[in-house]
Amino acid sequence: MSTITLHDTHNNGHHDDHDHGHHEQSFITKYVFSQDHKMIAKQFLITGIVMAVIAMGLSILFRIQLAWPDKSFPILETFLGKWAEGGRIKPDFYLALVTIHGTIMVFFVLTAGLSGTFSNLLIPLQLGVRDMASPFMNMLSYWFFFTACIIMMSSFFIQTGPASAGWTIYPPLSALPKAIPGSGLGMTLWLASMVLFVVSQLMGGINYVSTVLNMRTKGMDLWKMPLTIWAFFLTAILGVLSFPVLVAGVVLLIFDRSFGTSFYLSDIVMGSQVLPNEGGSPILWEHLFWFLGHPEVYIVIMPALGISSEVISVNSRKPIFGYHAMVYSLIGITVLSFIVWGHHMFVTGMNPLLGGVFMITTLIIAVPSAVKTFNYLATLWRGNIRFTPAMLCAIGMVSFFISGGLTGIFLGNASLDINLHDTYFVVAHFHLVMGSAAIFGMLAGVYHWYPKMFGTMMNAKLGYLHFWVTFICAYLVFFPLHFLGLDGVPRRYYAFTEFEFMQKWVTVNIFVTWSAIVAALAQVAFLFNFFYSIFFGKKATQNPWESNTLEWTTPVEHIHGNWPGEIPTVHRWPYDYSKPGAEQDFIPQTVPYSETMLSNMPHDFEGNAESERIQREWDAKNAPEKADVHFH
Amino acid sequence: MEQELPPSLKAKKFILWLFVVSSTIMFGGFTSFYIVFAASKGKGHGLVLPDVFMYSTAVLVLSSICLFFAAKAVRNQNVQTQKIFLSATLVLGLVFAWLQIDAWSALYQTGATLVNNNAAISLIYIVSGMHLLHIVAGLCFIAISLFGAFSNVPAQKAVYRIEIASIFWHFIDILWIYLYVFLLLNS
Ligand code: HEM
Numbered sequence A: 001m002s003t004i005t006l007h008d009t010h011n012n013g014h015h016d017d018h019d020h021g022h023h024e025q026s027f028i029t030k031y032v033f034s035q036d037h038k039m040i041a042k043q044f045l046i047t048g049i050v051m052a053v054i055a056m057g058l059s060i061l062f063r064i065q066l067a068w069p070d071k072s073f074p075i076l077e078t079f080l081g082k083w084a085e086g087g088r089i090k091p092d093f094y095l096a097l098v099t100i101h102g103t104i105m106v107f108f109v110l111t112a113g114l115s116g117t118f119s120n121l122l123i124p125l126q127l128g129v130r131d132m133a134s135p136f137m138n139m140l141s142y143w144f145f146f147t148a149c150i151i152m153m154s155s156f157f158i159q160t161g162p163a164s165a166g167w168t169i170y171p172p173l174s175a176l177p178k179a180i181p182g183s184g185l186g187m188t189l190w191l192a193s194m195v196l197f198v199v200s201q202l203m204g205g206i207n208y209v210s211t212v213l214n215m216r217t218k219g220m221d222l223w224k225m226p227l228t229i230w231a232f233f234l235t236a237i238l239g240v241l242s243f244p245v246l247v248a249g250v251v252l253l254i255f256d257r258s259f260g261t262s263f264y265l266s267d268i269v270m271g272s273q274v275l276p277n278e279g280g281s282p283i284l285w286e287h288l289f290w291f292l293g294h295p296e297v298y299i300v301i302m303p304a305l306g307i308s309s310e311v312i313s314v315n316s317r318k319p320i321f322g323y324h325a326m327v328y329s330l331i332g333i334t335v336l337s338f339i340v341w342g343h344h345m346f347v348t349g350m351n352p353l354l355g356g357v358f359m360i361t362t363l364i365i366a367v368p369s370a371v372k373t374f375n376y377l378a379t380l381w382r383g384n385i386r387f388t389p390a391m392l393c394a395i396g397m398v399s400f401f402i403s404g405g406l407t408g409i410f411l412g413n414a415s416l417d418i419n420l421h422d423t424y425f426v427v428a429h430f431h432l433v434m435g436s437a438a439i440f441g442m443l444a445g446v447y448h449w450y451p452k453m454f455g456t457m458m459n460a461k462l463g464y465l466h467f468w469v470t471f472i473c474a475y476l477v478f479f480p481l482h483f484l485g486l487d488g489v490p491r492r493y494y495a496f497t498e499f500e501f502m503q504k505w506v507t508v509n510i511f512v513t514w515s516a517i518v519a520a521l522a523q524v525a526f527l528f529n530f531f532y533s534i535f536f537g538k539k540a541t542q543n544p545w546e547s548n549t550l551e552w553t554t555p556v557e558h559i560h561g562n563w564p565g566e567i568p569t570v571h572r573w574p575y576d577y578s579k580p581g582a583e584q585d586f587i588p589q590t591v592p593y594s595e596t597m598l599s600n601m602p603h604d605f606e607g608n609a610e611s612e613r614i615q616r617e618w619d620a621k622n623a624p625e626k627a628d629v630h631f632h
Numbered sequence B: 001m002e003q004e005l006p007p008s009l010k011a012k013k014f015i016l017w018l019f020v021v022s023s024t025i026m027f028g029g030f031t032s033f034y035i036v037f038a039a040s041k042g043k044g045h046g047l048v049l050p051d052v053f054m055y056s057t058a059v060l061v062l063s064s065i066c067l068f069f070a071a072k073a074v075r076n077q078n079v080q081t082q083k084i085f086l087s088a089t090l091v092l093g094l095v096f097a098w099l100q101i102d103a104w105s106a107l108y109q110t111g112a113t114l115v116n117n118n119a120a121i122s123l124i125y126i127v128s129g130m131h132l133l134h135i136v137a138g139l140c141f142i143a144i145s146l147f148g149a150f151s152n153v154p155a156q157k158a159v160y161r162i163e164i165a166s167i168f169w170h171f172i173d174i175l176w177i178y179l180y181v182f183l184l185l186n187s
């Protein structure tokens, strides 16, 4: 839609096809069982934040164990009871902590919390839609997620403790209820929780895809969508295509656990008892798990990439560099992420030829990742940068994506991975590239769209404090872990003092733990800022960041249906920042070309001859110098 | 008379298609498991599948045909024919479910039990069982459509309901044929 509409019909408030926003809602339908995507987004966000705080608390607990394996902290016993008898965390509980920390962070915070919040908030708002394709399913999606959270947390209140087989729950630890304490009821709860979680993600993801494909406002063709939406859209597709495989794997696992089948089990002796299971193989689980598991890491990072694109472009006051390349690299990542899962299994006795294939596909995925990175940097380059807290977090995201992505290239080489697999090097890799990068992307989103969500502004000074402390501490925590890994220190080991060759790393562990504690304290600044500003923050203006996208054309006061009048029509792409000749340094997507004759460029019309002719005549009359430049 | 669905219903119909896709992938997960398992062990389930599976397959195909005629009747606003064919679909669906359970007992009697040291045999139960869950959901869709026929819902809604039911039912029909042929070929 790039014609010059000389008599434009873009007058809001004429009539209303839906008459949304005028009917009264009860407390229950407005705040609890809400079907409004904006409220559901906030529910996902706040649940995600609560889960993140819990998971961070767990990590501090096991970091204490790693730093001071022989010291007793009586206070731990006060809180944890028999799991920290004598003030020392027990080995079983240590494994439970690691497992639940990973599960919550990967699935509940960075999958549901991130996509759930921003896909829900922005897909309708940035595409000009009144609500999701199925608001009811959207509501169910949240409540399934909520129930999953409750079930996962409930495993801390049972006798045998939570699941302890790691977030990837490899059998046999996950398949034999008697293997370790966490394999019992805790594992059952883990599986129940994850089944609900997957249902929630599928309902959400299917809804997002359908909304993006079917319900965009007039003029919003796919190539006018903001990169946020592209990212959420492709993320949802990834989820819809990969989560079902996890379901398949989990169904088989449940049968192994509860009915005695042998999908993943063979030749097992427990104590003095020989188990009857025969013929299965845990490697089959690894295949099914990582077929989801690898796309899952991109499900985590792609929304963060999309959010960063938007935030960086807005705050550099420049069009995003290489919009099409950004989209194609997202598509490339989406496709490639289905054929690289074997890189998690190089040392399972995989046929070296197959390992070679997975190595090549893995290294190819670095190409679209690098394209994105360079495009961010090129967008920043000579931009008119506004260092808002959101912008800092987005730049931080890019930084972590680079420093963590580089180590992926090491790990992706099968021969190097033989040394590095299951060491702290892997832990460092994914905490930088996935953990830190995605968290910073999410924080960028929170700082940036907070005014849209709550109608108030967060305090910028607290934002800076939060950013800098977290950013520095995240590097201090994760960077040293590379060296442990290079020295061969395995992950998930309980006490460094028990192994001669690991003892020298205890001092590093102490340093890392202190950094983690400082990072955790810095989150208080964020939490205070977040909750305080909801009630007492400065009132937001309609378009506080002077941004082009549609969400900023909605009123600050939320209404069900988003726009009081007609839904706006879209006339241009979302990245017209600092366009030469324009009156301001931004031109919202709703402004037709007929109102910006002075700044229009020939390529704006995408080959529409009639519009080009009108523009040429106008230029000849009103701006001869421009006609000279562009139309020869 | 063709009825155009409004965009919101179109988007909802699209949701069902996406569900079909994800469900297909889940079964793809099961059959991939089977292939990798069979390749690494050099053996499949090694059974002659019970004949009941053949009958159940025929019944399911027949039910799909009935549903096809029911959908046609809805579009022609022929409520009577619609009721007959929808009821037939429903009954055939139930018969299918019963035959599947019968097939399990036939398998069980030959010693090919669910709990088995050949995971390929266990997997027969799993895929047919998961498929049966889909049948239950499909029967619900058909029941809703049938209920609509009896309570005279507006034409547009009737079309929407039968389209939903058709997409899903034909999908699980084809899915079962795929699974059956897969199990026949990879014995
Ligand atoms: C340049 C691109 C990347 C390459 C080549 C790469 C390669 C690898 C390889 C080979 C491993 C397996 C290491 C092992 O277990 O021995 C691995 C682990 C991992 N990667 Fe990456 N990676 C890349 C980017 C990413 C991104 C973008 C994310 C997430 C956003 C990510 C998340 C993870 C996670 C979570 C693990 C560890 C899973 C576990 O074992 O618990 N990686 N990566």
Ligand SMILES: [Cu+2]
Pocket (backbone or CB within 6 Å): A293, A294, A297, A340, A341, A343, A344
């Ligand atoms: Cu991977």
